[in-house]
Amino acid sequence: MAKAIRIYNTLSRTIEPFTPLHENRVGMYVCGPTVYNYLHLGNCRTFSSFDIVFRYLIYAGYQVRYVRNITDAGHLEGDRDEGDDKFAKRAKLEKLEPMEIVQKYTQYFHDVMQAFNCLPPSIEPTATGHIIEQIEMTKLLLEKGWAYEVDGTIYFDVEKYSKENNYGILSNRNLNDLLDGTRELSGQDEKQGRLDFALWIKAKPEHLMQWPSPWGNGFPGWHIECSAMSQKYLGNEFDIHGGGMDLIATHHTNEIAQNCACNGVSPARVWMHTNMLTVNGVRMSKSAGNGFLPNELFSGSHPLLEKGYSPMSVRFFMLQSHYRSTLDFSNEALQAAEKGYARLMNAIKLIDNLKTEGDNASYIQSLTDKCEAAMNEDFNTPIAISHLFEGVTFINNVNDGREKISASDKIALKKLFHDFVFDILGLKMESEQGNDKLDGLMQILLAQRADAKARKDFAASDLLRDQLLALGITIKDGKEGATYNL
RNA sequence: GGUCCUGUGGCCGAGUGGUUAGGCAGAGCUCUGCAAAAGCUCGUACAGCGGUUCGACCCCGCUCGGGACCUCCA
Numbered sequence: 001m002a003k004a005i006r007i008y009n010t011l012s013r014t015i016e017p018f019t020p021l022h023e024n025r026v027g028m029y030v031c032g033p034t035v036y037n038y039l040h041l042g043n044c045r046t047f048s049s050f051d052i053v054f055r056y057l058i059y060a061g062y063q064v065r066y067v068r069n070i071t072d073a074g075h076l077e078g079d080r081d082e083g084d085d086k087f088a089k090r091a092k093l094e095k096l097e098p099m100e101i102v103q104k105y106t107q108y109f110h111d112v113m114q115a116f117n118c119l120p121p122s123i124e125p126t127a128t129g130h131i132i133e134q135i136e137m138t139k140l141l142l143e144k145g146w147a148y149e150v151d152g153t154i155y156f157d158v159e160k161y162s163k164e165n166n167y168g169i170l171s172n173r174n175l176n177d178l179l180d181g182t183r184e185l186s187g188q189d190e191k192q193g194r195l196d197f198a199l200w201i202k203a204k205p206e207h208l209m210q211w212p213s214p215w216g217n218g219f220p221g222w223h224i225e226c227s228a229m230s231q232k233y234l235g236n237e238f239d240i241h242g243g244g245m246d247l248i249a250t251h252h253t254n255e256i257a258q259n260c261a262c263n264g265v266s267p268a269r270v271w272m273h274t275n276m277l278t279v280n281g282v283r284m285s286k287s288a289g290n291g292f293l294p295n296e297l298f299s300g301s302h303p304l305l306e307k308g309y310s311p312m313s314v315r316f317f318m319l320q321s322h323y324r325s326t327l328d329f330s331n332e333a334l335q336a337a338e339k340g341y342a343r344l345m346n347a348i349k350l351i352d353n354l355k356t357e358g359d360n361a362s363y364i365q366s367l368t369d370k371c372e373a374a375m376n377e378d379f380n381t382p383i384a385i386s387h388l389f390e391g392v393t394f395i396n397n398v399n400d401g402r403e404k405i406s407a408s409d410k411i412a413l414k415k416l417f418h419d420f421v422f423d424i425l426g427l428k429m430e431s432e433q434g435n436d437k438l439d440g441l442m443q444i445l446l447a448q449r450a451d452a453k454a455r456k457d458f459a460a461s462d463l464l465r466d467q468l469l470a471l472g473i474t475i476k477d478g479k480e481g482a483t484y485n486l
Numbered sequence: 487g488g489u490c491c492u493g494u495g496g497c498c499g500a501g502u503g504g505u506u507a508g509g510c511a512g513a514g515c516u517c518u519g520c521a522a523a524a525g526c527u528c529g530u531a532c533a534g535c536g537g538u539u540c541g542a543c544c545c546c547g548c549u550c551g552g553g554a555c556c557u558c559c560a
Contacts, residue, residue, distance in 0.1 A: 031560075039560085046560035076558080086558085168489095171555080177488055178556075222558095244560030249489095274560065275491090281552065285559055320509065321499055326492085326553075333498040336510030343509085346523080374500095382500050386508035396524055400517090458519060465521080476523045483523090 003060050007240070008324060008378045010170060010248060010271040015378050018270065020239050026062045027238035028054065029230040029268065031247055032124070034071040035105040036086040040291035041314075041329070042277040042284040044116060046244045048315060048426075049274045049323040049379075051118040053242070055424050056375050067233050068121040070109075072102040073128045073209050074201075074220040085219070088208045098208050102128075112294045115311040117426045123233050127225040131211045134220040134228045137262055138199040138213075146261040150190040152202030152216040158195035161257050167195075170256060170271060171249045197254055199224050223254040230267055231259065241268030245275055274323045279304070281328060292329070306331045309338060312430045316341040319381040319425055340389075345429055346485075347392040348421060350399050351414050356407040364412040367391055371420050381425065388420060442473075446482045449475070 005018040020026045030050045033039050050068075057064045075086045087098040094101065113120070127134075138154050141147040147156050158167055162175050178195060191198075198221040203210035210217045230238065236259070243252060252271065259267040276283045279290045292302055300308030309317075317337030321327040367387060374383035391413065397403035405413065421427050445464065452460040465475045474485045 033560075034558095043560045049560095171489080173489060173556080180488060180556085242560095246555075246559060249555055250558090276554075276560075278553080283554070283559095287559070291559095316509095317498085325499080328498075330498075332496095332510080336498060338510090340509040380500080382508070386500070389508055393525080400524060402525070453519080456519075462520075469522090474522065477518070477521085478523075485523090 005056075005060060005376050006378055007270050007272060009269075010273050013172070016270070018239075020062065021237060021269065024062055026057050026064045026240065027234035028057075028064060028066045028240040028242065029226070029234055029238065030066070030068045030121070030241075031226060031243035031251065032068040032070050033105075033109050034075050034086065035102050035109060036075070036090045037105060037286065038293050039105075039109050039112065040284060040286065040293055041297060042244075042291065044112060044294060044314075045277045045318050045323075045327065046242075046274045047113060047118055048116055048318055050242050050272075051116075051426055052319070052323075052379055052381060052424065053240070053272070054119060054121075055426055056379060059419065059424050065123070065234065066121040067123045067125065067230065069226060069229055070102075070106055070124060070126045071222070071225065072099075072106070072126045073131075074225060075222045076201075085207065085209065091208060115294065115298070116315050117312070117428055119426070125229045125233065127220065127229075128209075130225065130229050130232065131220065133232055134224045135200070135211075135213050137224060137228045137231070137258070138220075140262050141199060141258065144261065147199055148192065149215055152218060153190065153198055154200040154215060155191045155193075155196040156199055156254070156257065156261075157193060158197070158257065159193045161261055165257070165260055167257055168253065170253050173249075197221060197223060199258070223251055224258060226251070227255050227258040227262070227267070230255075231263070236263040236267065237265050238268055240270045240272060242272040242274070245273040248273055275326045277318075277329060278326050279329045283326075284329070304331075305334075309334050310430050312427055313338040313341050316344075316425075316427060319427075320385060322378075322380060322382055324378075341427070344388065344392060344421065344427075347395040348417050348429075350395050351410070351417060354395070354398050354405055354410055354413075356405055356410050358404045358406055363394070364391075364409045364416060367394075368412070368416050371416065375424065384420060385425070388417070391416065442484050446475070446484065450482065 006015045007018045008015045028050075030047070032047075033043055047068075050066075054064060054066045073085075073087065076084065087101055090101045091098040096104070138147065141156065142149065142154060146161055147154050149155075159175070161167055168174055168178060175195075200213060200215060200218050200220055202216060202218045207219070210219050230241070241252070241255075248271075256266055259265070278284060279292075282288060282290060284291050290304075292304075294311075296302040297305065297314060298308050298311060300306070313334065314337070317334055318327060320337060320340075367390060370387045371384045374380045374387060377383075394403060395413070398405045445468070449461045449464045452458075452464070468475060468484070476483050476485065
């Protein structure tokens with residue numbers, strides 16, 4: 001059932017049934033961050049989306065090898081194979097070694113991924129760790145005639161490639177359109193074609209990150225690293241390649257060209273692309289200056305925010321939209337998500353204490369089927385969540401005695417919520433339900449308050465409640481006695 | 487200019503040719519000493535104009551609006 005997964009493929013622009021190359025195994029490559037600066041929330045959305053894909057494929061019973069790279073070299077400011085190296089520029093700015101920059105922002109990236117409860121990938125290769133592989137691939141492309149050298153720099157010959165291949169296959173553009181959108185070569189350009197891009201770039205003597213190669217000292221172009229690393233760990237052909245939509249036109253297009261030219265086959269069968277996060281309708285990006293840093297969001301220190309939001313509220317917020325839709329960021333939307341997430345978690349806490357009776361099964365199974373059906377259809381998390389909220393209503397009804405649940409359904413209900421909310425959506429309980437001592441203390445206070453209420457000393461009971469509330473502890477009087485929430 | 491996406495109720499966001507998305511907010515009610523929590527009920531939603539159809543928010547065309555990519559960005 002869960003294996004009837006269908007995925008939107010950018011190559012075909014349709015939703016297709018997903019069949020892995022090798023039965024029961026899935027190879028997935030996702031373009032990771034360039035660690036020259038703090039990653040912002042838009043980046044987090046992409047990685048959270050693929051975290052869901054990873055988790056659901058595991059749930060569906062696949063053995064998944066998930067490769068997500070770290071770009072720690074070779075990324076120039078402009079993609080015209082000129083301009084500053086991003087790491088070198090940042091290193092100068094912060095007065096650090098380039099590898100200190102890499103270390104710092106890689107660490108930040110990992111911390112944020114952990115905060116968002118994203119599972120670590122199976123392999124997280126770095127560009128600097130695979131210089132040899134990139135040189136080898138560049139050599140092969142030269143040998144096969146798809147690339148040429150100009151004074152220590154190697155370019156990929158796009159126009160030659162286009163004669164036998166569809167260069168714009170992913171972006172759905174033809175070569176002439178692409179050429180129209182590109183500036184004329186100036187007299188200073190070394191490359192032969194306007195669309196040609198560098199595989200290997202000759203380093204100036206002062207360049208901080210450089211490696212020896214058959215063409216002299218240099219560093220790899222941006223696109224070759226993903227081709228070389230995906231091939232190394234997933235083979236010439238693998239199942240899924242993912243990234244943000246902004247990578248389609250250039251990075252992924254060039255990646256396909258490199259792999260096809262080198263191996264004669266397109267690397268990935270399915271290309272998945274996540275849409276952008278927007279702020280007031282405009283794409284969040286570093287250059288637009290509207291990029292939220294994750295910890296600005298958590299603490300609420302960003303000027304556009306009224307308050308801070310917990311990582312799980314934000315994750316839940318993101319999951320309430322489909323990964324291929326743009327998602328707009330606002331205080332109101334965030335607050336709505338925060339409350340919705342709290343409601344979901346509160347219902348889950350109730351499951352264990354539900355009283356069972358009767359034997360009216362099957363409802364939970366149908367709910368499970370609906371959740372799976374939603375996820376099977378291109379990982380439609382918002383629909384899955386809407387079904388989970390049906391379950392929330394059911395749980396609350398059972399808890400209030402308006403509905404009954406059988407013992408077997410209760411087990412199924414618990415499994416459903418644990419599978420979907422925790423394992424697949426990757427949410428987790430944030431509010432620590434305290435330790436034993438705290439709980440014991442609370443029970444004493446609740447007993448005192450119950451006692452005051454029994455004496456109709458409401459002034460005393462309300463005072464206790466207000467004082468606890470001031471500490472962030474909410475008291476709820478139920479039929480079975482009072483409970484508390486931290 | 488080229489390529490493409492998009493316009494859903496107060497807000498965020500799914501979806502479908504003919505039966506409810508869902509969350510948040512709002513109103514009323516139930517429960518309660520009061521709250522909180524929970525539940526129930528409610529609200530002229532599908533940019534505009536045409537067309538196809540027995541029937542369209544969902545298909546087609548046009549108009550208007552918003553956005554992305556074609557420079558680096560997930």
